[in-house]
Amino acid sequence: MKLGGGSRVLLIEDDPAVREGLELALSRHGHGVRAVGSGEQGLERLRADVPDVVVLDLMLPGMDGFEVCRRIRAAGDVPIIMLTARGDDMDVVAGLEAGADDYVVKPVQPRVLEARIRAVLRRIGRDQAELERHGDLTIDRAGLVVSKNGEPVNLAPTELRLLLELSGTPGRVHSRQQLLESVWEHGYFGDSRLVDACVQRLRAKIEDDSAAPVYVQTVRGFGYRFGPV
């Protein structure tokens, strides 16, 4: 269904025209849009009512987008899509490190933003599989719970999707391009920094030592591989 987005979107964008334009376009796609003009307002809004996804402009007056991103991420696992200016590479990297799941470049076409929103909100398929154990890590594909040494690990949706993708075929190398297509639905030419940033965040949560990863290993020049543990 074309207008069947139906998600609750929190839009944090300071420019009134852009805010109104995006609100208009996303509403047409069937999303319930809450639009606010600053990071402070956005965080306040978030405390009252957790949306399905946050669309966050990085260039904000007052508290900047990175700080807002970090605080949202600290508070919960709501997916974050950031709006960045084209060419500001450092912003992209910093935003991804702050915990954003994906980004779109301004001026953004609503169609593209809609596709990104759909991708981060995509339901993760549940399997009726047994619990998988990989070393200290337990992956429950039915309950979508990951625990380490018995303790549940809090993973953002993108991080969980990435881990499930990699651990589905232990030992196989996944190229960044493949991961971009399967996890982010970015098509072939997405930004591989998305993968790298997400791997970093994932490692910080599941590895004993991020610098010497056991579960998500880098195969230089090719991509990533789960294990061997």
Place this chain on the structure above:
Amino acid sequence: MRARLLSAFALLCVVTAVAVAGGLYVLARNEILRRTQDAAVESMRDRLETLYPLRTLTPNQEELGMIAATASDNDSPAIAIQGETHSPLPPPPPGNLRPGGIRGRIPDTISPELRRMVAEGRTAWQRVALQDGVWLIVGMPLLVAEPGAPTRPSGIEVYAARSLQSEQRSIDRIAWLAWLTSGAALAFAIVLALLATRGVLRPVRELGRAARLLGEGELRTRIAVRGSDELADVARTFNNTAAELERHVAQLREMEADARRFVADVSHELRTPLAALAAVAEVLDEEAAGLPEPAGRAARLVSQETLNLTGLVNDLIEISRFDSGVAALALNEVDVAELVRATLRARGWSDAVDTDLPPGVTVRLDPRRVDVILANLVGNALRHGEPPVTLRLTAEPHHITVEVRDHGPGLDEEVLPHVFDRFYKASAARARSEGSGLGLAIARENARLHHGDLTVTNAPDGGALFTLHLPRPPRTPAGAPE
């Protein structure tokens, strides 16, 4: 320059030395010989005077022998001749050619001219070179002076030989000295020339080097000014010119940087209103069908032009990133054939392009940037060229080549050098809506960012042929799969 200066100095020196030494040599030699001759003639005359008065005018051989003995002394043996008769000669020594044996050989050494002159009553001499050195042969007639009658030759002639060996040695020594002096002068001249050429050539060479550096764009090149001669003037002029040039170039660069910064700033400023426009353009476009004309057409136009404007601003921002040097590569090991297929697939061109893609060609590159290049080339070929559009990948050990060509008429020769220029339009009439005018410029910048290049020619059998070269950096061992 150095060779010319050196040879000029050497030549000058040689000519001078040869002239001076040669002149002195000739003078000294003549003087030595003249004195020797005068002395020989004088002493012979003195000795012959003791013969007077002559006892007979028709002496026999024995009397001729006595005359010869009188005319001889230790150094110069003599013989006396009258007509065909001459004083007795010593028997030729068995070894022959001893210095003392000259007397026996005198008759052979007397030339007919000498004899004729002596026969006429004059004292004459001649130098002859024999095997044992140079000899002076002096011929002197015995004259008869009778009262009342003119002096006349008696017919008796005396010839004495005197060795010139010691004189020859003196002359040789003079010649040797002349050579030595000339040689020393030549060596001195060469040293002087070397010093002089160094003094002249070093600044000249320094100037040449500085000029070359300046030409290569090293605008801060200056040279040290030494002394106050013409060369120093040239150096000063050079420095002033270089300073002026540097100032001008800096000014131009600054202006260019300003212009580019302005473009970048404008592009960034346009982005926010454009973001709002882009957000609603789609809404407008989708509602256009339901709008009454002409509002529907206006809505579609606004939507379409918003998209074009977005593309233009994005391209301007992209190219200003190349200009400011912040464009960076996100390198990945990529299967090129797969990348090409994805590029075509993403734009719905898979059926429109004939591809030749050998499998298994993996290169470390930035897939997004190479996609931009390929999309631009193939898009241009499909839009402006004639089908079939072909894309061919060839892999070499150190680089890969992607050729994109169409089979249309190709590009005009005068257009070829400009196709990568910004906002260059092959034909003034071409519609603006076909692209931002920056596509090929961006494609080439992307290729160069990979240390590769993008070039264009016309294929021999028609059609434009774009060639993308990308280097294949050697894979590090750590990058190998396990």
